[in-house]
Amino acid sequence: MVLIMCFIRSKEVDHCFSHSVKAHQIDTFGHEVDCNNFNRNIAAQLPGALGVKDMAKIKTGNGNSSLILCRTPKEVIEKGIPIITKGEGCYVFDDEGRPYLDLVAGVTRPVHVGYGRKDLAAAIMQQIVDLAYFTPMNFTNSRALELAEKLSHLTPEKINSFLFVCDGSEAVESAMKLAKQHHWDKGEKQRFKVISRRGAYHGVTSMALRALGTVLPMRHYMEPLTPGSIFVESPYCYRCPLHLNYPDCEVACARDVRRIIEFEGPDQISALIGEPIQQGFGALAPPPEYWPIIRDICSDYGVLLIIDEVICGFGRTGRWFGIEHFQVKPDIMTMAKGISSGYVPLGAVGCTDEVIDPVDTLEHLHTYANHPVACAAGLKNIDIIEKESLIERAAEIGDYFLETLKTLEEHPIVGEVRGRGLWLGIDFTTDKRTKEMFPMTRLSSLVQRAQHKGVLIKLMGQALELAPPLVITKDEIDKGVKILHECVAEEAKDMGLE
Numbered sequence: 209m210v211l212i213m214c215f216i217r218s219k220e221v222d223h224c225f226s227h228s229v230k231a232h233q234i235d236t237f238g239h240e241v242d243c244n245n246f247n248r249n250i251a252a253q254l255p256g257a258l259g260v261k262d263m264a265k266i267k268t269g270n271g272n273s274s275l276i277l278c279r280t281p282k283e284v285i286e287k288g289i290p291i292i293t294k295g296e297g298c299y300v301f302d303d304e305g306r307p308y309l310d311l312v313a314g315v316t317r318p319v320h321v322g323y324g325r326k327d328l329a330a331a332i333m334q335q336i337v338d339l340a341y342f343t344p345m346n347f348t349n350s351r352a353l354e355l356a357e358k359l360s361h362l363t364p365e366k367i368n369s370f371l372f373v374c375d376g377s378e379a380v381e382s383a384m385k386l387a388k389q390h391h392w393d394k395g396e397k398q399r400f401k402v403i404s405r406r407g408a409y410h411g412v413t414s415m416a417l418r419a420l421g422t423v424l425p426m427r428h429y430m431e432p433l434t435p436g437s438i439f440v441e442s443p444y445c446y447r448c449p450l451h452l453n454y455p456d457c458e459v460a461c462a463r464d465v466r467r468i469i470e471f472e473g474p475d476q477i478s479a480l481i482g483e484p485i486q487q488g489f490g491a492l493a494p495p496p497e498y499w500p501i502i503r504d505i506c507s508d509y510g511v512l513l514i515i516d517e518v519i520c521g522f523g524r525t526g527r528w529f530g531i532e533h534f535q536v537k538p539d540i541m542t543m544a545k546g547i548s549s550g551y552v553p554l555g556a557v558g559c560t561d562e563v564i565d566p567v568d569t570l571e572h573l574h575t576y577a578n579h580p581v582a583c584a585a586g587l588k589n590i591d592i593i594e595k596e597s598l599i600e601r602a603a604e605i606g607d608y609f610l611e612t613l614k615t616l617e618e619h620p621i622v623g624e625v626r627g628r629g630l631w632l633g634i635d636f637t638t639d640k641r642t643k644e645m646f647p648m649t650r651l652s653s654l655v656q657r658a659q660h661k662g663v664l665i666k667l668m669g670q671a672l673e674l675a676p677p678l679v680i681t682k683d684e685i686d687k688g689v690k691i692l693h694e695c696v697a698e699e700a701k702d703m704g705l706e
């Protein structure tokens with residue numbers, strides 16, 4: 209499974225990389241930002257002093273092979289990137305022993321139970337010894353059955369059938385295919401369109417890319433997208449795309465979905481997909497009415513509501529699932545990341561009887577679907593979350609984190625600090641009154657500054673994002689926030705905006 213992302217290539221290396229592991233990029237852009245510009249600018253702004261090369265020297269290796277990295281711009285690769293070798297609690301360490309306080313749980317945010325869990329490792333090891341693999345077709349295994357049963361108790365009422373896959377993109381892919389086959393088997397073969405939101409991210413496979421609501425090259429390279437990909441606005445209240453103000457807007461972005469469905473042809477629409485709290489724009493929780501309005505509209509037109517819990521699920525927002533904040537019942541749910549805390553690749557699709565019952569044979573198969581080792585990891589991970597009350601902890605300590613982080617709003621360049629549970633965003637602006645957009649190069653510079661000071665954070669839209677392991681302590685939060693204050697003050701000073 210690791211080989212999906214990393215390919216070792218045996219070829220002569222370019223002379224310019226002879227002192228580091230040569231890495232080829234699959235995609236040089238971040239979906240939040242034109243990283244090409246950003247990195248050129250960062251390199252120009254922060255020569256040496258904050259360059260990655262100063263922090264971690266890349267091992268030479270034998271010089272005849274290369275590792276292909278994902279979405280890592282060439283300029284960053286050329287400077288040398290940290291090689292992370294160990295993790296413990298909320299810290300990771302590079303190959304020179306330098307510690308980083310990881311405020312984004314592995315940067316893609318899966319590591320809910322923290323690094324270095326021997327109990328989780330033991331459960332995985334035991335399952336490998338008992339049964340490392342068996343096919344998901346015509347046979348099954350006990351761990352997959354147990355995890356399906358466990359999830360049926362944790363997910364919203366009526367979600368009680370599950371398919372296990374390898375990651376979030378596969379979960380989204382499988383969910384959209386399930387939705388389509390559901391309609392097909394019910395005799396509504398013409399339902400193929402999928403609605404998603406501008407600013408959304410749902411992964412990189414072809415069905416997931418069709419729902420990628422950003423203007424990023426990672427989508428453009430793959431055009432034409434699957435036909436019938438429709439976008440509606442996100443509930444981004446801080447900078448409303450409809451130029452309205454909540455609550456006077458009466459949540460127009462949600463109500464607008466009805467108009468779009470009518471325009472596109474209600475009988476052609478298969479599903480609407482959205483994250484309960486959205487990563488695009490940075491940990492963006494919609495107003496409380498948003499999801500109930502969308503739920504009603506979907507029900508009115510027989511459109512399946514796919515709630516993407518890939519980030520929100522398993523405690524990230526202080527509830528088992530993000531949709532619980534809105535008391536809405538999805539038809540299909542997608543999950544990944546925190547389901548196994550990243551210890552082994554695992555994703556899942558859950559659905560109601562109404563969705564799966566019309567389907568006679570699901571025409572979908574991955575070799576590693578319902579994988580026994582991945583499911584064993586999921587079961588133990590959930591057991592740890594329950595035994596250590598990590599959901600309650602994420603809610604409680606998340607409130608503390610938000611309160612502490614809100615102090616950043618005293619800086620002239622911080623527009624809004626927001627969040628739910630242990631998922632927080634800091635939205636930047638060059639003018640608080642007009643909410644002027646903030647230069648991407650400056651946001652990237654902030655990420656680099658923090659990394660240089662030993663704190664990992666993430667760039668997301670106009671915001672910086674924080675999503676630490678759910679085991680983070682108040683001391684670690686205090687330390688992280690102190691360093692963020694320093695970084696923001698330094699950046700504001702550099703911009704002449706103190």
Ligand code: PLP
Nearest residue numbers: 375376377409410411516518519
């Ligand atoms: N859905 C959401 C909401 C995500 O945030 C992501 C990844 O960040 C995905 C799907 C894709 O998951 P993966 O990267 O595991 O394929």
